[in-house]
Amino acid sequence: MRNRLDSLQVVVTATILILAAAPAVAQGQAYKAPRTADGHPNLNGIWQAMNTANWDIRPHAASMGPVSALGAEFSTPGGLGVIDGDDLPYLPAAAAKQKDNYANRLKLDPEVKCYLPGVPRATYMPYPFQIVQSSKTIMFVYEYAGGVRTVDMEKVTKAPADSWMGWSVGKWDGDTLVVDVTSLNDQTWFDRAGNYHSDALHVVERYTPRSPDTLMYEATVDDPKTFSRPWKITMPLYRHVEKNAQLLEYKCPEFAEEVLYGPLRKKPNNN
């Protein structure tokens, strides 16, 4: 009898201690981020995704990369997937095109040519990005290929033409930054596995502070020319907390010159 009471006491005490130590995320209470001087949730900082979505946003096992000479160094690591579901809801013709993309990814992936990654791929490239936040404009600066997006927080405007990084308009929904991205061209991919889209792509992003050093990122992808319904990408974004963290240049055009122009050289390199 006595042992049972002791055990119960231990369990109760432990539970109370655990609950007391838990962050304010428990009990349905959302984390409330510190504010910038003008009263909005402070998203300033250097952030990075920590997953293998850039290889393949779907659940996938490790597999051979497209360049055998690079062996294990450039093989594809596994990933649990960042999409809502096991696969993407491609329309039949689009599903076939994705398979073709995958088979020819070395030739077709825009990342090989140092092309801008578009949205949402820029978010989960395996390199940091920085949010520079003012009241009227929030700037997203991506290390890879010097990509940049300016999010207009004041007015809703329309793009005159399509672009690689799209046209971003933002607003606050409680503590969440909601960014509506339109006018994306059809040239980017979602990952290195050939998952792609048309120029009808429309992305709505949600950046929600989750803790002092993490954000929850959610992107709803809508493209009726390619998919039978909208679908979502979800992942945490982690703050770079090391002292003096900063983005470095990643100007990759010169790394893609042989791929793009090799055959046009006066003396083509022997590969």
Added chain:
Amino acid sequence: MNRRCVLVIVLAAVIVSLAPGPASAQALAAAKATGTWAPPRTAEGVPDLQGIWANATSIPLERPKELGAKEFYTDEEAAARQKKSDEQAEEAVGGRQTQPGTVADVHYDLAQYGLARFQSKAAASKRTSLIVGPDGQIPTLLPDAQKRQTERAAANRGHQWDGPENRGLSERCILWPNEGPPMMPVGYNGNLEIVQGEGYVAIMQEMIHDVRVIPTDGRPHVSPRIREWMGDSRGHWEGNTLVVDTTNFTDRTAFRGSSEKLRVTERFTRTADDTLTYQFTVEDPTTWAKSWSAEIPIAKTAGPIYEYACQEGNYGMANILSGARATERKAAEEAAAKKSSN
């Protein structure tokens, strides 16, 4: 000579010896923004430089030699210069300056696209040159720097069309002169956007969409092992002026023939609601015997900045190389035909 006299002389000597270059420093001091206009402040309490700005200008970098030490035009002279400029613009309209069938005529008409110089607006200035001071010229290159430049040119001679590495940084979509630092005026699309977040000033250039995210928290520069095309920038506030110090350049950035020892100091002061006064000092002891400085008025412009995805749209590089190969093939065929007919 009494003691005070000696002290003054010593102090003067110390000040002179510390100055980067007497003409340069004095000229900058004279050029420094005066007046009592107080810029608005951001929510963080620092001067607000935010907005979209254009650095187009028709003022030449170096002063026309005949003007000597004259740094400023009078109002009448400035108006006359403007009138002459406008008259020349009329002639340039529609590309009537170039003769059909000449190499000079092989170009799209800039004015049709709104890209002609006369279609850019700029902040007014009565300067005779962007370079400040009585000299108004870039200092001559030191012998080693001259040698470096000559060797580089010689290595490329006869090879300018061999491959992408033989082309300039602009054609390769790596770096454009308007980006710097220092940020030089350019023929069109000379637009930049400044956004300030906590502890940072971000400066985005339209071409080629590069952003310098400049920390103002006093941290040191990155390791000297890290060399970057646009260098590594650090900022701090001096009164209403943002002072930006940039080092860690690559040796291929080569601004005006400089080496990786290049150091650029920029000063951004908002001197009116619609004007940024942008000053820069350039130093490289392996390239120039003294530093040199310039001032460019930057004017507020209506946005937005549009995407300039250079690498992605660079048909030009493939076309140039293909054209060069075609020229070589043609020359080879003509040579072979000549040979066989002899």
Added chain:
Amino acid sequence: MRGTRWMTIAAATLVLSVAPLRAHHAFAQEFDEKKPLKLHGTVTKWELINPHSWIHMDVKDADGKVVNWMIEGGSPNNLFRYGFTKESLPPGTEIIVEGYQAKDGSPRAVGKNLTFTDGRRLFLSGNGSGPGEPEK
């Protein structure tokens, strides 16, 4: 300083920096000054990209065969600032292009003069104001 007087700049005597205006000798490697041409055709696509925009157009050659040409133009960024959009030159529009053909003989040209069939210039007229005026 109370304010800033705006000043228009002319094609100046001293050109400060000509980086975006590609050095003429580079253009001369792409296009042949000895191969001037005049094309009359219909727009199939308008690529509003940088560093140069491209108009794709179907042109009937002497044998009646349709060839798709690519015409090089300027950066569209200032056109956007003048209010032009991707809808401003829809596919099917008939245009006339005077320019120079690519050195490698492919159906590509730099478009020097672009007009509609009524003579009005595409995009801006020479003095930079609004939609094109017929050449005088």
